[in-house]
Amino acid sequence: MTERFNASELLAVIAARQLRDDTTVFAGVGVPLLAAALAKRRHAPRLTMVIEGGIIGPEIAPGRLPVSTNEMRAGHRATMLPGITDAFLFAQRGFVDVGFMGGAQIDQYGNINTSVLGADYWHPKVRLPGTGGANDIASLCREVIIVTAHEKRRFVERVDFVTSPSWVRGDGSRRAAGLLFGGVSRVVTTLGILGFDPDSKRMRIEATHPGVSTDTVRQNTGFALLEAPRIETTEPPSDEELEMLRALDPERRFLG
Amino acid sequence: MTERFNASELLAVIAARQLRDDTTVFAGVGVPLLAAALAKRRHAPRLTMVIEGGIIGPEIAPGRLPVSTNEMRAGHRATMLPGITDAFLFAQRGFVDVGFMGGAQIDQYGNINTSVLGADYWHPKVRLPGTGGANDIASLCREVIIVTAHEKRRFVERVDFVTSPSWVRGDGSRRAAGLLFGGVSRVVTTLGILGFDPDSKRMRIEATHPGVSTDTVRQNTGFALLEAPRIETTEPPSDEELEMLRALDPERRFLG
Amino acid sequence: MGDPHLNPAEYDFIAARRRVEAKAKSAAEKLTSLEDAVGRVKDGDQIGVGGCLFSRTPLALMREILRQRRRGLTLARNLTCNEGELFMAAGAVSRVTTAWMSIGLPWGVSKILRHYVETGAVALEEWSHLALGLRFRAGAMGVPFLPALTMLGSDLVGVGGLKTVQDPYTGETVAAVPALFPDVALLHVHRADRFGNCQIDGYPHMDADIARAATTVLVSTEEIISEEETRRYPDRTVVPGFLVDALVHVPFGSFPHECYGLYEADYDHFAEYCAAIDRSGPAAVGDYLERYVYGPPTWSDYLDLFGGERMALQAKRAKELTR
């Protein structure tokens, strides 16, 4: 990574590029919300942000970024406030194209754990905050994009607890579990972009950031990664992207 | 019937007396709405009217009575406008104590037909307007009171079509059909008040209006009526009741 | 005609979701003309109609459908008023899915309903008021059915093909009301911005659910407001812009039906209309179609038939009732 930007800035810029115009995106607070706001300002003016607190079409107030999805700051200048349940029901109906997600642990099938570390749910080693809207985003959006720091302790062979399912155990197991739609398409990390083998649904390297080798990606991953037929190199964040992004978080509350 | 009041006035007054204070009532337009409004003005000030158009707590504007349950007049000075579906869901949850109903045909188990006359639903002899909210009121209110003119062609052994079920075929058949709550408790007519035998759920005479004999009731009924252990005689409408009622419909739109 | 079986396309939630997934969910401008908006309606479509009875009926949109001579439509609306009669008499509709049809108590049972249904020309598929509301709500929620405690034990069960489901928790059997995913939703609202964010005053009726349940959403609005106004009162928005396909600015777009707070329904017009039917039978509706639908080229020409004085009077009456 160069010194022109830090890890959070890299993640936000690469995540923003995944969003197309004329779509809707479910974004949580922090880097995902900044990424969505950046996309809307830069290349997707007709993108609509949906926030799980029950918010549609908000605008970012630089310097007043929300710390939760359910507060006034998250709904600043929104166009609709349908309520939490109804916001998710829009996703269930198929109205949300992309969902952004993070997670404490991610496995080779893209499943995410944000609930507990340790084997016994009722007496966990570490109790984490829980799913929030993550499980619903993973279940209901047309497509999910995970955005996360790339760390070996985070990318584990098997998560302690499947809070938010992606491809479950691969091989059609998502559909068999009753999840009829969606699934994780990409994992945007601080080292590159990962995807999934179309058949086995195991995670694979699809692109690396400039200066990052596939070996580095492997060394920071706790399970064996497949490789896409052709591995791209991402374009580094441009000055324009960085400038627009930084304007959204002048206090560097989430950009660090 | 004396000349102090007409049939509609009699029905409205007797129906109003069925309503207790601190309750809720589902009332349709016409005589039922006038009855509910009269009860609220006279003896049940803490009664709340619910109208199927999605209206809670309206007041009557004399001279501007609604002709449908879904127009501004029906919601005049309402306290809440929850929408149609949600108004009925209040009843499904158990929040509506009494529902008023009428009907083109009524059978000995209190079932009502407002759909078709004739045997073939898809090619009826007479197509009537249909259930509207009647089926839901019959299914969901804690208690239903039918308010109707007493005519032999209306009180039939078997309705051509069960639009709104009461006791179905008696003997627990309402519960067996999946209707877990409610049922018709009384039928207020121009001749008296009918109820149902607690066991067989067949209709019985419980009271007659002054000057009406049980024979007259039977002659105007198309099936055999049972009798309650003791048959009361109703109190005729008082001057006070009639005065308050007439003030609600000065144009005599529904009082005739 | 008269087939009592549900069409699987009505409740196929997987196909309905795929149709929505395939659509652009765009925050683009949606303003267009009645002609262009209604051009999206195809012969044979299942149409979910907003408002209720003679309240907030999307009459301008519906008139344009008749002008474009669509055929074989199904109209789904909780209470159906004389707009349904116009569709029957125009030969535009083969099925009406509703809980009730006529105009209102003073005008008795609709003679047009009787004529077209008793002769078998149009099938009237009757659901309870709540059941039809839940059909739209199930569609809005993207699920194939909703459990309910209504409509059981009645002969309506057979008409629509209602099934039951066993609650997996208590073991009780309850009604399973099937979803209804209309091809097209038609709504008339009080105000919208040019991006299609819609607000409604007074009765919400079932419009929000119908919009979410449908594949294509066409909206007419009394007023176009600025985006600033939407963002000032976001808790008043009931349909988000991204699901609207076309928006048309049509003041008095429900007339002679009512629009809460803006104009009351014109009872006198209903009385005249019914009197003509009493005189001439169904042919009177043919005359009405010529005079009010096929004749006047624009909605403004149509409104001229009522005249400004009558509209102003109905507006005054609405204010008296709701202030």
Add this chain to the structure above:
Amino acid sequence: MGDPHLNPAEYDFIAARRRVEAKAKSAAEKLTSLEDAVGRVKDGDQIGVGGCLFSRTPLALMREILRQRRRGLTLARNLTCNEGELFMAAGAVSRVTTAWMSIGLPWGVSKILRHYVETGAVALEEWSHLALGLRFRAGAMGVPFLPALTMLGSDLVGVGGLKTVQDPYTGETVAAVPALFPDVALLHVHRADRFGNCQIDGYPHMDADIARAATTVLVSTEEIISEEETRRYPDRTVVPGFLVDALVHVPFGSFPHECYGLYEADYDHFAEYCAAIDRSGPAAVGDYLERYVYGPPTWSDYLDLFGGERMALQAKRAKELTR
């Protein structure tokens, strides 16, 4: 602790309906004191909490529950904030049903959550955000479950005991989210008339569903409005008076949490609270309870601990964000 099985009382829609049937649904006046309102809460009750996270939390009502030393409660709330920590530290709660618990991103994973759940002192029953919303909605609708497409394929299924149901129309298997009928609903709203008709600005959260799902409904309100005002804007009412048991007038009744448009959440207070926990562990919450809950006899005395200047600042910030 830690029983993964659903309590049938949570989803028994027949018993829940009987409880509502047995209640007076009265349009009487509902205004009373916090003490009297909260006197209706019993040990062991399942409590549905309105608002979400630090938005419109009914803190005045919840503080009074702690002052009345209730025990063995279950709190059900979609996102649980530090009010849940207070209930854990006070020994008032044995189970929390939620989708997420902590304060917010900047303050990390709640150490109080970790302490009480990791030691097994309190069971955290986790449902997805939508699933918990649908549990309240099923309760509000009076049905034992709602079909949904969420939560399947995850380990959350086993935690709460989620079952599936086969759609009788398409044959597809979908999630059957069980109803949740709380004994008590606690809501904080923007305004209500003395008859209990409640209006909310901004985010509706799940309050309307929770109120309908519960047997007993306790409401605190920022403002008491006249009945005339309710009748002027009936489309703003979200909870009808007849289902409210007790109403208390409590300005700043959510502070230091937010109330949309009226005051922003006090991040600085959260930071001080978390810093004390970082220093002293769970004991810091004991100190907090003494200082903020058991000490000040009235809500007004409680607010004095924050001071008018701080409240005025948060009010100003709210206006900036929502105007």
